[in-house]
Amino acid sequence: MTLVRVENLAKSFRVAERCPGMWGAVRGLVARGYRTIQALDDVSFELSAGELVGYIGPNGAGKSTTVKVLAGILVPDSGRCEVLGRVPWRERRANARDVGVVFGQRTQLWWDLPVAESFDLLREIYAVAPADHRRARGELVEMLDLGGLLNVPVRQLSLGQRMRCDLAAALLHQPPILYLDEPTIGLDAPSKLAVRSFVRTLTRERGVTVILTTHDMDDIEALCQRVILIAHGRVLSNGSLKDLRTQVSRERRLVIDLADPMAEITDPRATITAREGARVTVSFDPDRVAAPELIAQFCARVAIRDLTIESVPIEEIVAQLYRENGAP
Amino acid sequence: MRPYIAVLSANFRMMLQYRAAAFAGAVTQVFWGLIRVMVFEAFYRSSSLVHPMGLDEVVDYVWLGQAMLLLTTFGPDPHIREMIRSGNVAYELTRPTDLYGFWYVRCLAARIAPVILRAVPQLLIAGLFFGLRAPASPASGAAWIASTLAAMLLSAAFGAVISITLLWTISGEGASRFLPAVSWLLSGNIIPLPLFPEWAQGVLNVLPFRGLADTPFRIYMGHIGPGEALLPILHQVVWAAAFVLFGRWLLARAMRRVVVQGG
Structure with a gap:
C-alpha cells in the first residue's frame, strides 16, 4: 500500500542578496538583489507502508525541504504530493495527526519544563485519550529508557537524552508515519546506537513508515532497505544500498x-x-x-x-x- | 479549546519561574511610581487651576499604572521570537492546532503571569504606604476587574500582531524600542489621559491604547462610574477582537510566503 506519493515536486526560494562591503550595503538600501534557489527541481518517489527509507544528499540538496513539504509546513511551487491520501499543506492539521516529525537540530519539548509536562501538553495538543496516552507513553519510556529523565527540565538534558525524549514526543500520538531529519546529528556512539535500535524496532514491530534524512552512512547501512539520493533537487538514485554501490563502482x-x-x-x-x-x-x-x-x-x-x-x-x-x- | 488552555497554563507556569525578575521589576516600578507621584504633587501645588482630576485620583492612577505597566510595554513575545530565529517554528506547524490560537495564548500567558506577579506586591505596598486608595465601591472594584481582564485580552491581541510581524522582520528590535514609548504615552502611563488637552481627548478616546490602562484605572477610582463602565469595556473588547482578526489575517498571509530556514 502506498502511503506517501510525491510527483514532480518543485520548490524555489528567493533570497535577498547583498554585495559585500560598504558600497554593497549602501546599494542594498535602494536596490536589493534577489537570487532564486531551486531547492527542489523535480522530485518523485513513493513510500509503502512499513518501509524505512534513507533520504540522503549533500548539504543543500533539498532533503529538509522535502520533509517540510511532506509535513505541510511548506507549499511547493508545483508538483503533487499525497500523504495518506491527503495533500499535506491543504490539510495541514489533519495531516499533523498522522505524522510524527523529529528535526535533529531542534527540539519540540518545552525548554523550561520537565519532560513529563511536555508529554502531558502534547497529549492535550493532539487530543489523545488518557488511556491511549498512558499506554503509548509507558511503551516509549521503556523502549527509550526515559524513566530517569521525566522530571528533568529539558534544558538540563544532554543532547543524547534530549533526542531520545524528542523521539518519544514525536510518537506519543502514535502516528503511522515518522519523518526523521538528521536524528543522530551530534550524538555520541551509544546514543546513536540507541536511536538506531529504537528506529529498527519501530519499523519491524510497529510497522511505522519512516523517512530518515541523514549524513551518517552508518545510519543508512544499519537501517535502510532503500535509499533515495538527491542532489540539486533531483533524484539521482532510488533503490537498495547494493544497487547504489554497483551504480558507482563494483x-x-x-x-x-x-x-x-x-x-x-x-x-x-x-x-x-x-x-x-x-x-x-x-x-x-x-x-x-x-x-x-x-x-x-x-x-x-x-x-x-x-x-x-x-x-x-x-x-x-x-x-x-x-x-x-x-x-x- | 483544551489544547489552548493546556498551553496557556504551561506558559503561565513557565513565566512564574522568573520570580527574581518579577521582584526586581516590582521594586523598580515602585521607585518610579514614587518619582511620578512627587512630580504630580509639585505640579498640583504650584497650580491654582481646577483640573479634570484631583491629586488623589492622579496618585491612584499612577500606582495602578505602575502595577500594570507590563500591559502597555509592547515587544514581540520572547518565545515566539526565539522560535522564529532558531527555526523551531517548524515544529509549531507540525501540530494539529490553529497557529494563531496557539500564539495568542502564548502572548496572553506572557502578559498575565508577569503582570500578576508584579502587580500584587506593588498594589499592596502602594496601598499600605503610598496613598493608593481602595476601589471607589465594590461595584467599581468588580467593574475594574472585568475591565482589567479585557485589557489583558487586548494587550495579548496587540502583542500577537507584533510577534507575527517577526515573520518579516526576524529581529523585532525596532518594535520593542519604539512601541512602548508610543503606548505608554497614549494609554495614560506617562500623563493620565484626562489631563491631556481638550482637542486630544476625541482621538485618545477612539484609539485602542486607552483600553490598556486608562479605562480600568478610571473605573477603579470611580472616575467612570460602574453604571457607565459598559461602553468603555465594550471599546476594549471591540479593539481586542479587531486585533485578533488582523493578526489572523496577517499570519495567514505570512504562512503563504514563509520560508522555514536552515536545518
Whole structure:
C-alpha cells in the first residue's frame, strides 16, 4: 500500500542578496538583489507502508525541504504530493495527526519544563485519550529508557537524552508515519546506537513508515532497505544500498597483513592502492577475477598473517556520487 | 479549546519561574511610581487651576499604572521570537492546532503571569504606604476587574500582531524600542489621559491604547462610574477582537510566503 506519493515536486526560494562591503550595503538600501534557489527541481518517489527509507544528499540538496513539504509546513511551487491520501499543506492539521516529525537540530519539548509536562501538553495538543496516552507513553519510556529523565527540565538534558525524549514526543500520538531529519546529528556512539535500535524496532514491530534524512552512512547501512539520493533537487538514485554501490563502482578490496613486511605481491588483475608497513590494500574488480582465486594466488606466493575483504565504504560511494553531480 | 488552555497554563507556569525578575521589576516600578507621584504633587501645588482630576485620583492612577505597566510595554513575545530565529517554528506547524490560537495564548500567558506577579506586591505596598486608595465601591472594584481582564485580552491581541510581524522582520528590535514609548504615552502611563488637552481627548478616546490602562484605572477610582463602565469595556473588547482578526489575517498571509530556514 502506498502511503506517501510525491510527483514532480518543485520548490524555489528567493533570497535577498547583498554585495559585500560598504558600497554593497549602501546599494542594498535602494536596490536589493534577489537570487532564486531551486531547492527542489523535480522530485518523485513513493513510500509503502512499513518501509524505512534513507533520504540522503549533500548539504543543500533539498532533503529538509522535502520533509517540510511532506509535513505541510511548506507549499511547493508545483508538483503533487499525497500523504495518506491527503495533500499535506491543504490539510495541514489533519495531516499533523498522522505524522510524527523529529528535526535533529531542534527540539519540540518545552525548554523550561520537565519532560513529563511536555508529554502531558502534547497529549492535550493532539487530543489523545488518557488511556491511549498512558499506554503509548509507558511503551516509549521503556523502549527509550526515559524513566530517569521525566522530571528533568529539558534544558538540563544532554543532547543524547534530549533526542531520545524528542523521539518519544514525536510518537506519543502514535502516528503511522515518522519523518526523521538528521536524528543522530551530534550524538555520541551509544546514543546513536540507541536511536538506531529504537528506529529498527519501530519499523519491524510497529510497522511505522519512516523517512530518515541523514549524513551518517552508518545510519543508512544499519537501517535502510532503500535509499533515495538527491542532489540539486533531483533524484539521482532510488533503490537498495547494493544497487547504489554497483551504480558507482563494483570495486572490492583485499586487505592483507603480510608476515614479512618487505615481501612483494603483485597480480595483473589487481592494483595495490595502499601500503602501510606490513598491511597492503589491493583493489580488484570481481568481474575480472573472483576473490578466492586472487587470494589463492597470493597465498601461494607469500606468507600471509591475516586477510579481509571489503567493499568500498558507502561514504566513498556517496562522496563520489556527489562529486560526479557537481555538489559543493 | 483544551489544547489552548493546556498551553496557556504551561506558559503561565513557565513565566512564574522568573520570580527574581518579577521582584526586581516590582521594586523598580515602585521607585518610579514614587518619582511620578512627587512630580504630580509639585505640579498640583504650584497650580491654582481646577483640573479634570484631583491629586488623589492622579496618585491612584499612577500606582495602578505602575502595577500594570507590563500591559502597555509592547515587544514581540520572547518565545515566539526565539522560535522564529532558531527555526523551531517548524515544529509549531507540525501540530494539529490553529497557529494563531496557539500564539495568542502564548502572548496572553506572557502578559498575565508577569503582570500578576508584579502587580500584587506593588498594589499592596502602594496601598499600605503610598496613598493608593481602595476601589471607589465594590461595584467599581468588580467593574475594574472585568475591565482589567479585557485589557489583558487586548494587550495579548496587540502583542500577537507584533510577534507575527517577526515573520518579516526576524529581529523585532525596532518594535520593542519604539512601541512602548508610543503606548505608554497614549494609554495614560506617562500623563493620565484626562489631563491631556481638550482637542486630544476625541482621538485618545477612539484609539485602542486607552483600553490598556486608562479605562480600568478610571473605573477603579470611580472616575467612570460602574453604571457607565459598559461602553468603555465594550471599546476594549471591540479593539481586542479587531486585533485578533488582523493578526489572523496577517499570519495567514505570512504562512503563504514563509520560508522555514536552515536545518
